[in-house]
Amino acid sequence: MRIVGIEGTAWAASAALFDTATDEVIIESDPYQPDSGGIHPREAAEHMGEAIPAVVETVLDRAAETADGDGPAVDGVAFSRGPGLGPCLRIVGTAARALAQTLDVPLVGVNHMVAHLEIGRHGSGFDSPVCLNASGANAHLLGYHNGRYRVLGETMDTGVGNAIDKFTRHVGWTHPGGPKVEAAAEDGEYCDLPYVVKGMDFSFSGIMSAAKDAYDDGVPVEDVCFGLQETIFAMLTEVAERALSLTGTDELVLGGGVGQNQRLREMLAEMCEQRGAAFYAPEPRFLRDNAGMIAVLGARMLAAGDTLAVPDSSVDPNFRPDQVPVTWRDDEES
Ligand code: ATP
Known part of the structure; x- marks a missing residue:
């Protein structure tokens, strides 16, 4: 399975391709760097609007280069649904919905904090x-x-x-x-x-x-x-x-x-x-905000059938990790 992840909760406009067959994660990121002060939500959202299309396009090009046949051969699109800055999340959500519909593949909504955790579980075993x-x-x-x-x-x-x-x-x-x-x-x-x-x-x-x-x-x-x-x-x-x-x-x-x-x-x-x-x-590269962790957890959720219909895919700036039903692992692991 090959899945594209898109991340943009605050400062990192990022896209990734995760291939479950090889375990390879390709990440393309473009950070927002404030001229002065901290992260300004409006400026960060403007950055997302400019940078997300470019990082997604780069990742799709890589997907097409490594596909067996024509096209990018992607099985799903995962995106950061929250928590994060509302104006940034809305741009990422829109990009993910548009891409999933264009490629005609399922959409997966990932909790950003659970992704920070799961990438550690993925790497450590x-x-x-x-x-x-x-x-x-x-x-x-x-x-x-x-x-x-x-x-x-x-x-x-x-x-x-x-x-x-x-x-x-x-x-x-x-x-x-x-x-x-x-x-x-x-x-x-x-x-x-x-x-x-x-x-x-x-x-x-x-x-x-x-x-x-x-x-x-x-x-x-x-x-x-x-x-x-x-x-x-x-x-x-x-x-x-x-x-x-x-x-x-x-x-x-x-x-x-x-x-x-x-x-x-x-x-x-x-x-x-x-x-x-x-x-x-x-x-x-997996610790700071990155789309690799979104793609990796997205692949596990997709394999478990945990996908979103577009009308149900709104973002949530206050999305807590304990709101997420964990569908992708056995309860025996508790
Ligand atoms: P969240 O993931 O909760 O949405 P975020 O998007 O701001 O938050 P991350 O990308 O996980 O966060 O981390 C960015 C933070 O990490 C910044 O506050 C930055 O100062 C801090 N940081 C980066 N490198 C270091 C370091 N070497 N030591 C301490 N802090 C660091």
Whole structure:
């Protein structure tokens, strides 16, 4: 089976081709880069409108080149249905519906956060891991039980990447801030910041205010970056460990763009090693937003017959992972 995936929830206009026979995933992405400040929904949607047709066309060309006969030989079109920025999602939804109808193939609506999780399951071969999704707009722990991915713990305010990006905007650095914090932290020393974990949930807004205040009070930016990483990632690691403990699971996968951070990966790997759990972090192209993860989960959903009729295919900016009935795996895996 060959399936085209289309992603465009926030900043990455992306299309992909996944071939289940070879396991090969071809991804073509065009990122939106704000001139200043953070992601502006209207500008991001304008970017989607311009970039999505081009990335889809490139992927369809590749599909045609590798097909046995004439045409792209595609069996389905999967798209990110949410969560994300409404204006961006609507453009992606329209593109996916048009493409599915043009190719006369089924349409598959994928939850973006479940795709962040499933790409880790795909790459690791894990059966039923706990997943830490550490992305721009989200931060949560997911575990599978009784036909759904349950939210075991989550941020009580902003997503983890967005929190870091807010601090870097304050400092005057361009978007995205995460890689810049990681680089600056290399030369930093620990700076004390509030550590906020409440049960299985956690909060970033107080840390961000404290980090901005520390910077304004003259603490070297490298030290604030070091303190931010140590504090935020320790919080995520603590809750990930508790999720493993509570579920009795011995597999952890990491998802989301912040998962590209070496220090976070190091902390999670060390925690897993200490408790005898296996840890898997996908390669960076599958961690940040990308259509490859949409195509891979889309193929599994299509194989399970989990498709959408066009009139039922509206997008949902607040689409939570626990709203998705998991049709593509056996309940025995719970
Ligand atoms: P979501 O997937 O929840 O819709 P998104 O689309 O904003 O959110 P991703 O592509 O998953 O997010 O991740 C982007 C975020 O990752 C940005 O906030 C960026 O600063 C952060 N990020 C990227 N690289 C790093 C890094 N090396 N260290 C920390 N954060 C990083």
